[in-house]
Amino acid sequence: MTTTNPTAxxxxxxxxGTGLGHPARSRAVRDQLARVVMWAxxxxxxIPLVWILYTVIxxxxxxxxxxxxxxxxxxxxxxxxxxxGAVHAIQGTLIQAFACAVIxxxxxxxxxxxxxxxxxxxxxxWVSFMVDILTGIPSIVAALFIYALWVTTFxxxxxxxxxxxxxVLLMIPTVVRSTEEMLKLVPNELREASYALGVPKWKTIVxxxxxxxxxxxxxxxxxxxxxxxxxxxPLLILGPYTKSIATDLFGGLMPTLPTMIxxxxxxxxxxxxxxxxxxxxxxxxxxxxxxxxxxxxxxxFGSVKK
Amino acid sequence: MSSxxxxxxxxxxxxxGRAPLSGDRAGTGRLGDRLFGGAATGxxxxxxxxxxxxxxxxxxxxxxxxxxxxxxxxTSREWVVAGDNPRFGILExxxxxxxxxxxxxxxxxxxxxxxxxxxxQYAPRWLxxxxxxxxxxxAAVPSIIYGLxxxxxxxxxxxxLEAFIQQWLGWFPPFSSTTISGGxxxxxxxxxxxxxxxxxxxxxxxxxxxxxxxHKEGALALGATKxxxxxxxxxxFGRPGVISAAMLALGRALGETIAVTFIVSTLARGTDWTWxxxxxxxxxxxxxxxxxxxxxxxxxxxxxIAAGLVLFILTFIVNAIARIVIERRxxxxx
Numbered sequence: 217m218t219t220t221n222p223t224a225x226x227x228x229x230x231x232x233g234t235g236l237g238h239p240a241r242s243r244a245v246r247d248q249l250a251r252v253v254m255w256a257x258x259x260x261x262x263i264p265l266v267w268i269l270y271t272v273i274x275x276x277x278x279x280x281x282x283x284x285x286x287x288x289x290x291x292x293x294x295x296x297x298x299x300x301g302a303v304h305a306i307q308g309t310l311i312q313a314f315a316c317a318v319i320x321x322x323x324x325x326x327x328x329x330x331x332x333x334x335x336x337x338x339x340x341x342w343v344s345f346m347v348d349i350l351t352g353i354p355s356i357v358a359a360l361f362i363y364a365l366w367v368t369t370f371x372x373x374x375x376x377x378x379x380x381x382x383x384v385l386l387m388i389p390t391v392v393r394s395t396e397e398m399l400k401l402v403p404n405e406l407r408e409a410s411y412a413l414g415v416p417k418w419k420t421i422v423x424x425x426x427x428x429x430x431x432x433x434x435x436x437x438x439x440x441x442x443x444x445x446x447x448x449x450p451l452l453i454l455g456p457y458t459k460s461i462a463t464d465l466f467g468g469l470m471p472t473l474p475t476m477i478x479x480x481x482x483x484x485x486x487x488x489x490x491x492x493x494x495x496x497x498x499x500x501x502x503x504x505x506x507x508x509x510x511x512x513x514x515x516x517f518g519s520v521k522k
Numbered sequence: 523m524s525s526x527x528x529x530x531x532x533x534x535x536x537x538x539g540r541a542p543l544s545g546d547r548a549g550t551g552r553l554g555d556r557l558f559g560g561a562a563t564g565x566x567x568x569x570x571x572x573x574x575x576x577x578x579x580x581x582x583x584x585x586x587x588x589x590x591x592x593x594x595x596x597t598s599r600e601w602v603v604a605g606d607n608p609r610f611g612i613l614e615x616x617x618x619x620x621x622x623x624x625x626x627x628x629x630x631x632x633x634x635x636x637x638x639x640x641x642x643q644y645a646p647r648w649l650x651x652x653x654x655x656x657x658x659x660x661a662a663v664p665s666i667i668y669g670l671x672x673x674x675x676x677x678x679x680x681x682x683l684e685a686f687i688q689q690w691l692g693w694f695p696p697f698s699s700t701t702i703s704g705g706x707x708x709x710x711x712x713x714x715x716x717x718x719x720x721x722x723x724x725x726x727x728x729x730x731x732x733x734x735x736x737h738k739e740g741a742l743a744l745g746a747t748k749x750x751x752x753x754x755x756x757x758x759f760g761r762p763g764v765i766s767a768a769m770l771a772l773g774r775a776l777g778e779t780i781a782v783t784f785i786v787s788t789l790a791r792g793t794d795w796t797w798x799x800x801x802x803x804x805x806x807x808x809x810x811x812x813x814x815x816x817x818x819x820x821x822x823x824x825x826x827i828a829a830g831l832v833l834f835i836l837t838f839i840v841n842a843i844a845r846i847v848i849e850r851r852x853x854x855x856x
Contacts, residue, residue, distance in 0.1 A: 243747055250749035254644045257636030258653060261723070264676075264716045265660050268667060271675045326565030334562050343566040345845060346573045352770065352841035353576065353834065354777020356807045360830040361576045364583040368820055385572065392569070418558030446664025449779035449807065453814045474666050474780070481784065484674065497667050508662045512655070 269501070276498030279491055285499075289471075290459035295480055295489040302496055304461040305476040309503070312376055312455075312472060313445050315465060316383040321437055323384075324391035331392070332399040333421055351389040358385040359450035366454070374454050376462075376470035382450035387440045394436025398429035431514050438511035442504045448474035473500040577838075580831040587824025595828065599795070601809070603816070603825035610825050612832055614789075618707055618803035619833070622782070623775040625711025625799065626718060630775075631768045633715070634722025641723070642730040643752060654727065661720035669784030672713040673705065677785070680709055684800055698798045704787035708799040713781055718771035725770065729763030730756055762847050769844030773837045779807035788812070806833040 279285050288301030331344055362382040366372050402425050410420040426433070451472055457479045458469035476496045483489035591608055593600050598611020641654050684706065688699035700706070733756045741751040787802030804812065810826045817823040 243750070247747035247749040250752070251644060254636050254640040257633050258640040258645070260633060261637045261657055261660070261719055265656060265663070267675070268663060268671045271671050272667060323565050323568055326562050327569050330562035330566040334559055335566065339566070343569055345842075346570045348845050349573050349838060349841055350569065352773040352777075352837050352844075353573075354774075354779065354807060354837055356777065356779040356810050357576070357580070357830050357834045357837070360810065360827050361579055363817065363823065364579045364827055365575075367817075368583055368823060369579075385576075388569065388572075416552050416555050418555045421558065442662060446662075446666065448664070448666045449811055452780070452783075452811045453817070474664065477666055477670065478780075481670065481673075493670065497670055500664055501667060504662055504664055505659070508659070 272494060272498045272501055275491070276494035276496075279495035280498060285495065289461045290476070290492075291461075293459065295483040295486050298488045298491075300459075300492070302473065302476060302492075302499055304459070305471045305473045305496065306499065306503075307461065307463060308376070308470045308472040309445055309474075309500075311463060311465065312380050312383065312470070313441050315377070315380045316387055316444055317437060317441055319380065320384045320387040320440070321391060324388045324440075325395050325433065327388070327392045328395035328399055329421060331396050333417075333425070347389050347392050350385065351393070353385065355382070355386055355447050355449040356453070358382045359453040361385070362450070363453055374456060375467060376455060376465040379450050379455040379470070379472075380465065382454055383444040383447060386447060386450075387444050390440035390443055391433075391436050394439065395429070395433045398432030398436070399425060401432070402428045431517070435511040435515040438507045438514065442507040442511070445507070446474065446500065446504050448478060451475045452478065473503070577831075577834065580827055580834060583820075583824055584828035584831050585824075587821050588828055590821065591825070601791075601825075603822045604819075608821065608825060610828075612806070612829055614803060615806045615809055615829060616832070618786075619776055619805040619807075619836075621799060622707050622710040622714060622805060623772055625708060626714035626775045627768060627772055629712065629715035630719045630722050630771055631764070634719050634767070634771075635726050635764055637719070637723045638726035638730055639752060639756070641727050643748070643756065654723075657720050657723050660716065661724075665717065665778060665781045666784070668713055668717055669781035672709070672781060672785045676713070677705060677709060680712065684708060688800060695797045696799050698796065698800075700796065700798050700800045700802075702787050702800060702802045704802065705785035706787070706800045707803055710782055710785055710805075711799070713785060714775045714778055717778065717781065718774050721771040721774060722764075722767045725767035726760060726764050729760040733759045762850065766844040766847040769840050769847065773840040773844070776805075776840065777807055777833060777837050778805075779811050783808040783811045806830065806836075 284299065285301040285303075286306075287303055288299075289304035290300040290302075291304075293300040327343065327347065331340060331347075334340075335343060359382045362378055362385070363374075366378040366381065367374060372378070406424050406428060407420055410424045411417070415423070451474050455472065455475060456469050457475035458471050460471075462468055462470050464470075473496055477493050477500070480486075480489040480493045484493060587603075587608070588595060591610055593609035593611050595611050597613050598609065599614045600609045600611055601614075602609045637657060641650050641657070645653050687697055691697040692699050737755040737759065738751055741755045742748075746754060782805050786804060786808055788804055789802045806829050810830055813826060817826065
C-alpha cells in the first residue's frame with residue numbers, strides 16, 4: 217500500500233510523541249510558532265518607542281543646540297517668527313515639580329510608614345484601597361477636583377499653586393507604593409535589634425528603617441516626579457500658558473513645557489512654530505528620561521542590603 | 523523596585539514582609555512614639571479623606587448644573603451648557619470613551635501578555651532585563667508626546683490601514699466607512715494601546731515570574747513543549763494578575779486626556795449617529811480639556827464637572843475590580 221491512512225498516521229505520530237522521543241510534529245510547530253509570536257510581540261512593542269524617540273529627536277534637536285533656547289523666553293515671539301527659548305517653560309515645570317514634591321513626599325512617606333509599620337486591620341486595608349483608587353484617578357479628574365475646590369469654592373484665581381495641588385494628588389500614590397515596597401524589604405532583624413537596645417519605635421523607624429530604605433525611596437520620588445512633569449491635563453485646566461518668565465507660584469500665569477507644546481500645536485503648519493513644538497517636546501522627554509535614569513541608577517547602586 | 527507605571531507591585535508579592543512588631547511589644551507609649559504614630563495615621567487618614575473629598579466635591583458641584591439640565595443626562599447626545607436652558611448628556615462621550623478603551627484593550631492585553639511572556643520565558647538571559655527596561659520606558663514618555671507623535675507622524679501611516687479595513691469589511695456596521703480625515707476612534711484605540719502596554723506588561727511580568735518552578739518543571743517533565751508548559755503552568759497561575767493588569771490599564775485608557783485631545787476629530791453638532799469605529803467623537807477627558815477655557819460660570823463648569831464625575835465613577839469601579847481580583851489571588855496563594 218502506497219498511501220497511508222491519514223488518521224492512522226497522525227495517531228502513530230502522536231503516540232510516538234507521547235513517548236520519550238521528539239514531540240509530534242504539530243506540537244513542535246506550535247511551539248516554534250509561539251516562540252515566533254513572542255519575539256514578534258516584543259519587537260512590535262519596541263517599534264513605537266524607537267519611532268517616537270527618533271521623531272522627536274530628529275525634529276527637535278537643532279533648536280536645542282542653540283544657546284538662546286536655554287537662556288531666552290518666548291516673550292514677544294509670534295508663531296511665525298523664529299527664535300526665542302524655553303527657559304521660562306523649563307523653569308515653570310521645575311518649580312511646580314519641586315513644590316509638588318515638597319508637599320507630596322512627606323504625606324506619601326508617612327502613609328507608607330503607616331501601612332508598613334503601624335497599620336493593622338480594617339482601617340489599614342481601607343487606606344491601602346484608597347491609595348489604589350488614587351493611583352487610578354485620571355489626571356483630568358484630579359484637575360477638576362482642584363478647580364472645584366480652588367476656583368469655584370474658594371473663589372481664587374488659577375495660579376501655579378493650584379496646578380501643584382492637582383499634581384500632588386497624582387504624585388502621592390506613586391510614592392506611597394514604591395516607599396511601601398522598600399520599607400517591606402527592610403529586614404525585621406534590624407528593627408528587632410534596635411528594639412532590643414531599648415530604642416523607641418519612632419526612633420527605630422527614623423534612624424534605622426528609613427536610612428536602610430533611603431535609596432529606594434529616592435527612586436520612587438524621582439519616578440513620581442517624572443510622572444507629574446509630563447502631566448498636561450491639570451495644566452490645561454488650572455495653569456494657562458504665558459510666553460514670559462514667571463516664577464511666582466501664587467500670582468499670575470505660569471508657563472510650563474507641556475503647555476508650551478500645547479500652545480503651538482495648532483500652528484504646526486508654520487515651520488517656526490513646529491520646530492519649537494518638537495524642541496519643547498524633546499526638552500520634556502530629556503527631562504523625564506533623565507529623572508527615570510537617575511531613579512534607576514539610584515536603585516541599582518543603593519538597593520536595600522539584605 | 524516599583525514599576526514606573528504606578529501599579530501597586532507591592533500587592534503582587536505574596537510573601538511581602540512579615541508583620542512588624544506592634545502594640546505593647548514595640549511602641550513604648552512615649553511622647554515621641556505617640557506623635558510619630560499619630561502623624562503616620564494622620565497621613566493615612568489624609569489619603570482616605572482626599573479620595574472621599576474628590577467624589578463629594580465633584581458631586582456637590584455637579585448637582586446644580588444637573589438640576590438645571592433640560593435633557594436626560596445619561597441618554598442625550600446634546601451638549602449645550604450655556605444659557606438659561608442648558609441641554610447636555612453624556613451618551614456620545616460614554617460611547618467614544620468606552621469604545622476607544624475597548625479597542626485599546628483588545629490590542630494591548632494580548633500583545634502585553636506576549637511581551638511579558640517573552641521577557642520572563644523566552645528572552646535570552648542578557649536580553650530580559652534590558653527588554654523589560656525598554657518597555658518600561660514607553661510608560662515614561664509623557665502622554666502629550668504621544669499626542670504630538672500620533673497626530674503628526676503615526677496618523678498618516680495608519681490611515682491606509684483604516685482605508686483597507688473599510689474597503690473589505692465596510693459591509694459590517696462597526697467598520698462602515700466615514701468621512702473623517704483626522705483621528706478616528708479606532709486610531710485613538712491604537713495609540714491608547716501603545717500607552718497602556720507597559721502597564722499590562724509590567725504587572726503580568728511580575729506574576730509570570732512568580733510561577734512556582736515546580737509547576738513549570740512538572741509540566742516539562744511530563745513531556746510538554748515550552749509552549750505547552752506556558753499554557754498549562756504559567757498562564758493559569760498568572761491569570762488573576764493579568765486580569766487586574768488589564769483592569770488597571772483600562773482605567774488608565776478611560777481617563778487618558780491629552781493624547782486623545784490632540785488626536786481625535788471632534789464632530790460637528792448634530793452629526794448623525796453611526797456605530798462605526800472610524801467615526802470621530804470626544805471622550806469625557808477630551809471634552810473637558812478642549813473646553814477648559816469655557817469654565818467661566820459655575821453652571822458651565824458644573825456641566826463639565828458632571829462629566830468628570832462619571833469618569834471618576836467609571837475608573838473607580840474598574841480600579842476596584844482590579845484590586846478585588848488581586849486580593850482574591852493573595853488569599854489563594856497564602
